[in-house]
Amino acid sequence: MKILFVKKPSLLREGIVQLLNQRFQESEICVSDGSGYPDDLIANELSDMIIIDLETDVPYREIIEVYKQCNKKVIIWVADKECMKLNELFTKNLDGYFYNGMEEKELMDAIQLVQKGKKYVHPALSCLLLADYVKIQQKVSKRPVGILSNREWEVLQLLSKGYNNIDIATHLYLSDKTVKNYVSAILRKLEVPDRTNAVLKALKQKWVYV
Incomplete structure (x- = not known):
């Protein structure tokens, strides 16, 4: 050597x-x-x-x-x-x-x-x-204040990991209907047409991490 x-x-x-x-x-x-x-x-x-x-x-x-x-x-x-x-x-x-x-x-x-x-x-x-x-x-997300509630941020974070509504409901101990309501609220507040665009927007803004 x-x-x-x-x-x-x-x-x-x-x-x-x-x-x-x-x-x-x-x-x-x-x-x-x-x-x-x-x-x-x-x-x-x-x-x-x-x-x-x-x-x-x-x-x-x-x-x-x-x-x-x-x-x-x-x-x-x-x-x-x-x-x-x-x-x-x-x-x-x-x-x-x-x-x-x-x-x-x-x-x-x-x-x-x-x-x-x-x-x-x-x-x-x-x-x-x-x-x-x-x-x-410890990937720290930079979430703006006042856009989503704490629970909506949790749902959005799980969406970014590929969870479907049933998975999210199980993970957060919620009903499927409640999750659907949260997802609808997230789309409305972020002004996006679907959950894919919601995740893309959140990732781009570094609001969530994968």
């Missing part, structure tokens, strides 16, 4: 490269400060695994895309857990998210996990990843 470590020259970098050479003796360990981009990163034969320190002055987005398209392992290394790039990079579903200050054993074990096809997120960064996941899952 060929491992490429992209980081500015420093004692830390030299120490890590030395560790990699000792631990992964059957692998080819390469290092770059990014100054030879793109020749030493993507123009020649790609490494099997690339570790990119985000403090290195390289177009990391382009490099990540090239490596991912070729099914190579991609790890990013951050020094600051408040790094604004993290939110974007979490969406890339990379193989590893490393953090400054990793102990020697922790670093080596993390690389081995990635080699085996598993994901690694440093504990200092995992709380940020969880926070992002919660935000995505």
Whole structure:
């Protein structure tokens, strides 16, 4: 396996490269400060695994895309857990998210996990990843005041999920007739001809979510 470590020259970098050479003796360990981009990163034969320190002055987005398209392992290394790039990079579903200050054993074990096809997120960064996941899952609708009643909003939300009148009645513990009345009121208040257009309008305005 060929491992490429992209980081500015420093004692830390030299120490890590030395560790990699000792631990992964059957692998080819390469290092770059990014100054030879793109020749030493993507123009020649790609490494099997690339570790990119985000403090290195390289177009990391382009490099990540090239490596991912070729099914190579991609790890990013951050020094600051408040790094604004993290939110974007979490969406890339990379193989590893490393953090400054990793102990020697922790670093080596993390690389081995990635080699085996598993994901690694440093504990200092995992709380940020969880926070992002919660935000995505908690899709907050932006409902205007005064258009529909609370119960009508509930009915419209269920319509957006594909529920029919009987399903809505069962879900909300209402009669079929009551649901029909709610649907009629929703169509009238939203000034649309049918439930499909009611849902389309609500989705467009971000009043409901699917």
